Amino acid sequence: xxxxxxxxxxxxxxxxxxxxxxxxxxxxxxxxxxxxxxxxxxxxxxxxxxxxxxxxxxxxxxxxxxxxxxxxxxxxxxxxxxxxxxxxxxxxxxxxxxxxxxxxxxxxxxxxxx
Amino acid sequence: xxxxxxxxxxxxxxxxxxxxxxxxxxxxxxxxxxxxxxxxxxxxxxxxxxxxxxxxxxxxxxxxxxxxxxxxxxxxxxxxxxxxxxxxxxxxxxxxxxxxxxxxxxxxxxxxx
Numbered sequence: 110x111x112x113x114x115x116x117x118x119x120x121x122x123x124x125x126x127x128x129x130x131x132x133x134x135x136x137x138x139x140x141x142x143x144x145x146x147x148x149x150x151x152x153x154x155x156x157x158x159x160x161x162x163x164x165x166x167x168x169x170x171x172x173x174x175x176x177x178x179x180x181x182x183x184x185x186x187x188x189x190x191x192x193x194x195x196x197x198x199x200x201x202x203x204x205x206x207x208x209x210x211x212x213x214x215x216x217x218x219x220x221x222x223x
Numbered sequence: 224x225x226x227x228x229x230x231x232x233x234x235x236x237x238x239x240x241x242x243x244x245x246x247x248x249x250x251x252x253x254x255x256x257x258x259x260x261x262x263x264x265x266x267x268x269x270x271x272x273x274x275x276x277x278x279x280x281x282x283x284x285x286x287x288x289x290x291x292x293x294x295x296x297x298x299x300x301x302x303x304x305x306x307x308x309x310x311x312x313x314x315x316x317x318x319x320x321x322x323x324x325x326x327x328x329x330x331x332x333x334x335x336x
Binding site for chain 1: 329
């Protein structure tokens, strides 16, 4: 069965550094998402992306965050200047039809900001 | 805005016990409802879903029925196994363009032999 893949599985960075989290969504999917899960807390929506632009973003997704689909297969989340509170598991997800459809999640990138 | 409220955990059961995890939601319109499961050290996987009122989603012995009148989507399983130990998340996705999902807090289930 096709999968969403994320790299790296773990990322450790110093506060203030830039990080790029990488995702390869399922190849025929058209909608892409980033979610995050701070340890012990709920899964939170960050951003959705369709047709090469952001379709919706949460209040968490401030100017420090950006997303990009640099080619036909990758979907990246960049955090420009990391803060301690950015430490979380970041999940990429994709689906074909967007609204009302299940999400296919990657296995996540655990980001630790020191 | 949309919200999902899940029964607080953790839940500890003996093998073969009956499981219920309650989930209620608040949303405009008629969202699709999902249960996702997260096994230790893994990402989220879809367990089951229902897209309209009175639909029943089922998978691996788990069931949940979309109840519009009570805005609920409770997860049940008649006989749990040790391998069912995981965190269970109730979620809704609006049937609008954005496709953004809202998740509950998650309920940790531990099944003991």
